[in-house]
Amino acid sequence: xxxxxxxxxxxxxxxxxxxxxxxxxxxxxxxxxxxxxxxxxxxxxxxxxxxxxxxxxxxxxxxxxxxxxxxxxxxxxxxxxxxxxxxxxxxxxxxxxxxxxxxxxxxxxxxxxxxxxxxxxxxxxxxxxxxxxxxxxxxxxxxxxxxxxxxxxxxxxxxxxxxxxxxxxxxxxxxxxxxxxxxxxxxxxxxxxxxxxxxxxxxxxxxxxxxxxxxxxxxxxxxxxxxxxxxxxxxxxxxxxxxxxxxxxxxxxxxxxxxxxxxxxxxxxxxxxxxxxxxxxxxxxxxxxxxxxxxxxxxxxxxxxxxxxxxxxxxxxxxxxxxxxxxxxxxxxxxxxxxxxxxxxxxxxxxxxxxxxxxxxxxxxxxxxxxxxxxxxxxxxxxxxxxxxxxxxxxxxxxxxxxxxxxxxxxxxxxxxxxxxxxxxxxxxxxxxxxxxxxxxxxxxxxxxxxxxxxxxxxxxxxxxxxxxxxxxxxxxxxxxxxxxxxxxxxxx
Amino acid sequence: xxxxxxxxxxxxxxxxxxxxxxxxxxxxxxxxxxxxxxxxxxxxxxxxxxxxxxxxxxxxxxxxxxxxxxxxxxxxxxxxxxxxxxxxxxxxxxxxxxxxxxxxxxxxxxxxxxxxxxxxxxxxxxxx
Numbered sequence: 238x239x240x241x242x243x244x245x246x247x248x249x250x251x252x253x254x255x256x257x258x259x260x261x262x263x264x265x266x267x268x269x270x271x272x273x274x275x276x277x278x279x280x281x282x283x284x285x286x287x288x289x290x291x292x293x294x295x296x297x298x299x300x301x302x303x304x305x306x307x308x309x310x311x312x313x314x315x316x317x318x319x320x321x322x323x324x325x326x327x328x329x330x331x332x333x334x335x336x337x338x339x340x341x342x343x344x345x346x347x348x349x350x351x352x353x354x355x356x357x358x359x360x361x362x363x364x365x366x367x368x369x370x371x372x373x374x375x376x377x378x379x380x381x382x383x384x385x386x387x388x389x390x391x392x393x394x395x396x397x398x399x400x401x402x403x404x405x406x407x408x409x410x411x412x413x414x415x416x417x418x419x420x421x422x423x424x425x426x427x428x429x430x431x432x433x434x435x436x437x438x439x440x441x442x443x444x445x446x447x448x449x450x451x452x453x454x455x456x457x458x459x460x461x462x463x464x465x466x467x468x469x470x471x472x473x474x475x476x477x478x479x480x481x482x483x484x485x486x487x488x489x490x491x492x493x494x495x496x497x498x499x500x501x502x503x504x505x506x507x508x509x510x511x512x513x514x515x516x517x518x519x520x521x522x523x524x525x526x527x528x529x530x531x532x533x534x535x536x537x538x539x540x541x542x543x544x545x546x547x548x549x550x551x552x553x554x555x556x557x558x559x560x561x562x563x564x565x566x567x568x569x570x571x572x573x574x575x576x577x578x579x580x581x582x583x584x585x586x587x588x589x590x591x592x593x594x595x596x597x598x599x600x601x602x603x604x605x606x607x608x609x610x611x612x613x614x615x616x617x618x619x620x621x622x623x624x625x626x627x628x629x630x631x632x633x634x635x636x637x638x639x640x641x642x643x644x645x646x647x648x649x650x651x652x653x654x655x656x657x658x659x660x661x662x663x664x665x666x667x668x669x670x671x672x673x674x675x676x677x678x679x680x681x682x683x684x685x686x687x688x689x690x691x692x693x694x695x696x697x698x699x700x701x702x703x704x705x706x707x708x709x710x711x712x713x714x715x716x717x718x719x720x721x722x723x724x725x726x727x728x729x730x
Numbered sequence: 731x732x733x734x735x736x737x738x739x740x741x742x743x744x745x746x747x748x749x750x751x752x753x754x755x756x757x758x759x760x761x762x763x764x765x766x767x768x769x770x771x772x773x774x775x776x777x778x779x780x781x782x783x784x785x786x787x788x789x790x791x792x793x794x795x796x797x798x799x800x801x802x803x804x805x806x807x808x809x810x811x812x813x814x815x816x817x818x819x820x821x822x823x824x825x826x827x828x829x830x831x832x833x834x835x836x837x838x839x840x841x842x843x844x845x846x847x848x849x850x851x852x853x854x855x856x857x858x
Contacts, residue, residue: 243830262844269851 244310251308252294253323254362257330260287261355268348277344280351281692284334287355291362292327295320299717305724307368311430314368321568321721322365322495328703329487329575330358335696336583337480341590343391350390354484357383361492365499369429370419373496377415377460380492381408384485388477400476407469408459415456421449422504431503438507450505454515457500460493463519463549464526471530474542479589482538483582486545487575490552494571498556498564502725509559509728516557517649523550524656531663537585537596540663541578544622547656548574551637554653558640564722566636569715573629573707577621580700584615587693598666602674612671614697619664621704624657629707629714636715799857806849813842 248255264283268276298320305316333354343350357380364376385408389401423429425445426437438446455466462470474482501512527547534540552574555567588596588604605612621628634657638650707714739746816838824831849855 243827265848266844269848 244312247308247315249294250298250306250315251313253291253298253320253327254359254366256291256294257287257327257355257359257362260284260291261352261359264348264355265352268352271348273345277338277347280347281334281338284351284355285331288327288331288334288358291358292324292331295323295327295362299324312369312372313363313366314431315366316724317721318495318499318568318725319362319366321717322491323362325491325571325575326358326361326365326488329484329491329579330354332579332583332696332699333480333484335692335699336483336579336586337478338692339590339690340478340480340586341593342393346390350387353383353387353390354481356380357387357484358488361488364492365495367496368431370423370431370434371429373500374412374416374419377412377456380489381412381460384408384481384489387481388473390481391478394476396476397478398476400473403469403476404473411456411459411466414452414459418449418452418454418456421445421452423449425449431500434504435506438505446505447508447511450508450512451515453500454497454512457493457497458519458553461490461497461549461553462546463553464523464546465519467523467526467546467549470546471539471542474545475536475538475595479538479582479586482542483579483586486541486578486582490545490549490578491571491575494549494552494556494567497553498567498722499725501556502559502564502727506726506728513557513559513644516553517646520550520554520557520649521652523547523553524652528656528659528663531660534663535597535599537598537601537667538582540598540667541581541585544660544663545578547660548578548622550656551634551653554649555637555640557649558637558644558646559728560640560644561719561722561725561727562636562643563640564725564727565715565718566633566640568718568721569636569707569711570630570633572714573621573633573704576700576703576707577618577628577630580614580697580704581618581622583693583697583700584611584618587611587690590690598670599674601667601670603671605668605671610694611697614701615671616668617701617704619667623661623664627708628704629711632708632711797858802854803857806854810842810846813838 260283264280267283268279271279298315299317302315302317302320305314307314334351337350337354360376360380360383363372364380367373367376385401385405388404389398391397419429422434422445425441426434428434428437458466459469474486477485501509501516505512524547527543527545527550531540531543531547534543552567552570555563555570557563558566585596587608588601592600594600605616617627621630624630624634634653638653641647641649641653817835820831820835824835
């Protein structure tokens with residue numbers, strides 16, 4: 238029998254994953270022994286501390302790692318791309334804790350809720366540093382399963398159960414497609430490490446490599462909720478607890494898109510001509526479908542779900558450019574996009590708690606005058622989604638468009654501009670509903686004066702700061718984004 | 731030719747023995763139930779003329795309602811059962827891999843223990 242040598246494990250490099258996972262175990266076990274009324278507070282405190290610690294660990298690693306390195310026998314890769322994505326995920330998790338704090342009901346499940354949130358973030362941190370096909374699939378399943386359960390965690394709500402089941406079935410299908418693709422790529426090249434596959438594709442049977450590439454791309458597009466693989470998105474976003482929807486739309490997207498970028502650029506550099514065109518097609522479908530379907534929505538969560546599909550289009554456009562400028566644009570865009578998305582779902586969450594029912598455009602009437610800070614923030618987030626100047630998405634879109642123009646695809650940038658113009662209608666519709674609906678149409682909030690919710694307001698305030706901050710401090714953030722993608726082997730430039 | 735056959739037999743002999751045993755067990759059950767049966771063929775009451783005297787009634791099965799606890803317990807059993815199966819491969823290579831395997835083994839058991847404590851405290855093992 239062969240001699241076995243245990244891989245040396247660099248524990249500090251794994252710290253963002255381990256801290257959040259350890260926190261999850263603590264929350265899960267300790268809250269069982271606590272009285273129900275303090276479980277939520279305990280879970281929220283531990284989760285916040287863990288997200289902060291994991292984020293700080295990721296920042297420290299980002300500062301230290303000039304060059305990437307493989308860890309745990311090259312199954313995972315530490316580089317600035319992974320660490321930056323971990324910082325985004327942990328930040329989104331921290332804000333989600335604030336948004337969830339006053340969520341109604343489920344006090345006895347609070348331990349599970351925060352434990353699953355931490356585990357999901359931990360899985361995403363693992364996923365973004367995956368460096369072979371096995372860890373890729375493992376990470377994908379790890380965070381997906383947590384999200385399936387979180388979607389259905391409010392078991393009294395039928396829509397939540399429906400959403401959880403749909404997400405489970407469609408998500409598992411996506412994972413299975415990705416796994417099948419991985420098997421084909423492994424079969425063709427005999428390697429599972431990303432770099433080994435890239436080195437082996439030249440002598441491999443091209444049919445299997447291309448089929449594997451297509452299936453891996455489909456699996457990742459499911460997670461990024463890009464059309465035509467978006468069917469689950471509106472129902473799941475609508476049925477899931479609103480704080481979780483915010484977390485999914487920010488953190489899942491970060492994880493899925495960063496991994497898409499890494500896999501396509503590192504594993505399939507020889508097929509770059511193919512996947513850039515495939516992505517351009519997915520981008521066009523996502524932009525068209527997302528924007529057109531969002532126009533007719535009256536439920537705000539559903540509208541934001543379609544908006545998230547169209548933003549998946551913009552984000553994939555950055556990858557479709559297939560150059561370093563595109564990679565930079567993607568990461569910069571994700572900063573602003575995550576903040577805007579968590580923030581807007583936070584505002585929807587508080588309105589939902591006031592009304593004890595779904596938030597529609599009609600039931601937003603007068604919200605801007607009742608809650609000036611939250612209303613103004615929501616207006617800012619809507620301007621942000623459109624891509625207007627006080628928010629960082631403005632520059633994000635600008636860089637995405639310049640990346641595709643740099644590639645010579647001016648037509649794709651024009652598609653993006655048209656999609657942006659169409660999107661003005663439904664984003665502005667929210668602002669109109671909040672500020673310009675006539676008073677007599679305004680819905681009276683149920684149960685007297687609205688409850689104060691400092692944690693949620695603080696989370697919205699942080700989201701506002703990041704949204705505007707990413708615009709004001711664009712230069713340093715672009716530097717960071719450039720460092721993060723510096724090690725990826727882009728085919729050109 | 732003969733050498734090849736012998737070599738194949740060498741490799742597959744344990745499976746041959748296994749297959750013989752696998753066939754012998756159900757075969758002997760059928761055989762002995764006929765050989766040792768004490769019933770008289772003629773004038774036997776109806777119950778005795780059925781293949782198995784004390785078996786399940788041949789009527790249509792009644793619709794039964796299982797308690798939810800049954801499914802929960804069964805699922806938990808499968809989870810822990812399958813996890814325990816993973817211990818076998820570790821046990822086989824323990825002498826090769828050495829203390830690392832033992833440490834991983836312990837860690838794995840610890841994770842199972844956490845899950846067990848969780849399931850227990852959450853009341854999933856109570857029969858309702």
